[in-house]
Amino acid sequence: MTTQFDKFTFKLLLATTIREKDNSYIVSEIFSRFPSIQELLDVTEEELLSIKGIGRVKAQQIIAALKLARLNPSTAEERYAIRSPQDAYDYLKDMQYLKREEFVCLGLNTKNEIMFRQTIFTGSLNASIVHPRETFLPLIKRCCASAIVAHNHPSGQPEPSREDIEVTKRLVEVGKVVGIEVLDHIIVGHEKYISLKEKGYL
Structure with missing residues (x-):
């Protein structure tokens, strides 16, 4: 089938x-x-x-x-496994065509396989409106082992802003408290991306 x-x-x-x-x-x-x-x-x-x-x-x-x-x-459907930032980008690169910023969360199991993808909110990324509760609630409900967060830059340029870095650090700290590791934050641009883990922000 x-x-x-x-x-x-x-x-x-x-x-x-x-x-x-x-x-x-x-x-x-x-x-x-x-x-x-x-x-x-x-x-x-x-x-x-x-x-x-x-x-x-x-x-x-x-x-x-x-x-x-x-x-x-x-x-049964084979789950997509994330082994590297490139894998995460390959899964998320459809976001490059979005006209507005979207912040999404990937919930992973212990094998780093994607259990679900969920849009947390739409709009400019801002530390004051990215509530960890809304990000982690679906992860906790699905008993996820870890997570990858991502958002797109409609400009096509994926360079992180100060807000991007602040949001990332905040989510990483909350993840440590609840026991769900935030593995990376991927910023999707046009045919390119930036991994905040590779940049040393995680």
């Missing part, structure tokens, strides 16, 4: 489960937020409740359907 067929099957499964069309806002939003099969299988009830139109009952129905799907070995 191919990944493409898996996703189509999952759309039909979820649409039928919650009595929606497979192209409805709710189903489309689920697949927008959790684009890979693995992210979908790992979704939590709380994450589903954050989607407009999904209440407690629908969220529980979706979780139940996904639990059944997880029992089928054909739904």
Whole structure:
């Protein structure tokens, strides 16, 4: 069974489960937020409740359907492993086309495989609005071993600003407290990137 067929099957499964069309806002939003099969299988009830139109009952129905799907070995999808800053950039380089800055978090397991990717916020990076709680809450919920954070520079130039460095150091310190290591902060530019770990800021 191919990944493409898996996703189509999952759309039909979820649409039928919650009595929606497979192209409805709710189903489309689920697949927008959790684009890979693995992210979908790992979704939590709380994450589903954050989607407009999904209440407690629908969220529980979706979780139940996904639990059944997880029992089928054909739904397994190989996780992407991060071995170097280049690997992280290769996974995130689609961010170079974004018109606005986005700050994202990758949750990793003990094998440095990506468990999920989540956009934390959209807008200019500022230490006063990057709350560690919002970054680490999904990591804690998924029992992640470590994390990589990243954001894009729409200008195409990835050189870090003072705010970029300040945010990074703050998140690294919080990571030490909660036991989830922040491995790197990748700044995505146009066809290039900068790793703050390689630059010595971590």
